Amino acid sequence: MTSSGGIAIEGVSKQFGGSQGVTALDGIDLNISGGEFVAIVGPSGCGKSTLLRIVGGLLEPTSGHVYVGGKTSGQARRDVEFGFVFQQPTLFPWLRVLGNVLLPDRVLGRRNPNNGPNSKDIAQELLRDVGLEGFEDHYPGQISGGMQQRVALARALSYGPNTLLMDEPFGALDEFTRDRLNLQLLEVCNKTGSTVLFVTHSIQEAIFLADRVVMLSPRPGRITRVAEVPFPKPRTLEIRYEPGFAALAGELRGLLVGDDDIELAMNQP
């Protein structure tokens, strides 16, 4: 595993709409080491996507700092050190699957460390890793939502970013597809050794994927708990039936029930 630079989140707060506005995040402190997989869990509206965008340098915090591998997040973004997978696949419908995976290469040109005569081979290998061999020439409109999201994952990895930021990437998919993609994600991350910050509202998904799970409370978004996940990697889907898994899931769910979002917490899978 090649270790990449970690992420240091120091006292990050975010207000929207001026001084009278909503406090989305309040005093977030979190250290993530290089190569670590951290999941952020919380109910809708707790600011977890906002936190992800601040780490990725897409949003400025109202106060506090984020350092990624020693650089500010804005500088890290300009140096193209992030891969981002959105809630929607966000593929370009006019490009074929291979074209979408090669988009970063076309945009970055020589700035892409994977640029060169073999950038196409790298893209094809990534598509093979996410199980899409043979679909290179399909348009996004011709493949399923789960396949589209896998293309988005391959695209995010195609230029070898140190840090992968994922914003509920599998939230819109059915359970079976989600399980399969979770396994593929762990495999791919094991191979690349990237640092991953993964936002989800599913406690189960978070525990299954992450080395640490960060619980966020809503309005204002505060960290209520950081839990170490005691299962070694590589993992199989069966760990979800171990007693330790259920115990941790129950404990984390209990944190949500303490809030006024009981209904939402009960709906967690």
Added chain:
Amino acid sequence: MSSIRKRSRVVDVLLRVLPSVVIFALCLVAWELWVNIRDVPAYLYPSPSDIGKELRDEGLSLAVDDLRWTMTEAVLGFLLGSAVALFTGIVFVHAKFLERVFFPWAIVLQTVPIVAVAPLLTIWFGFTLTPKVLIAALICFFPVLVNATKGLRSISSQAVELMSILSASKWSLFWRVRIPSSLPYVFAGLKVASTLSVIGAIVAEFTGADRGIGFVIIQASYRLDTRLMFAGIALSSAAGVVFFNIIGALERLALRWPDARLDR
């Protein structure tokens, strides 16, 4: 296998076109019968066969002398109006302030009746090509502008964030995301404009011209030569249909991805 598939595609196309052809033919037959049975005066309602004879006798010279001229005006106007509209749309999308200032002017341009503007332009530019091209351009401008602006704005905030994560320049965002996303909308606008441009050229010819289908129709109307008028109408609308379908074919070439075309 492949020949069967090919033939079935031809049959498909025929079946799709056939109903409208049959209904059109039935209308012509009914018209013909009505004119013959009721014995209506030919100078008021010429029968389709009369118009057909007129087209056979005069059609070629009409097409070569006048339709060619009218379509030149229409196509030049279409190109000018669409180009200005695309440019304006690009400016609007990048400078909201300019859009606030100038979009009302675009609406004014659209609501001014072209029948009223055409004589003015004829006074200014004489019996030349210029006023016809300008009127055709004027009538094409608005639908292309509205569609282009909407299309250039049709990108998702996530697509913008994606390009930002890739540290892409504004230029790259424009060429790689905005332009391709706008194409379906732009073509929808261009198709509307293609049919309007022929109307614009003909209306402009009404107000002062020495050739063109509009000129022929207005001259024929002074002589109550309704057969020639109908012949002119038939030729110009046929040319409009051809123009529309050329733009449609270009659209099919440009928009190859699934569900790209807006009007399907």
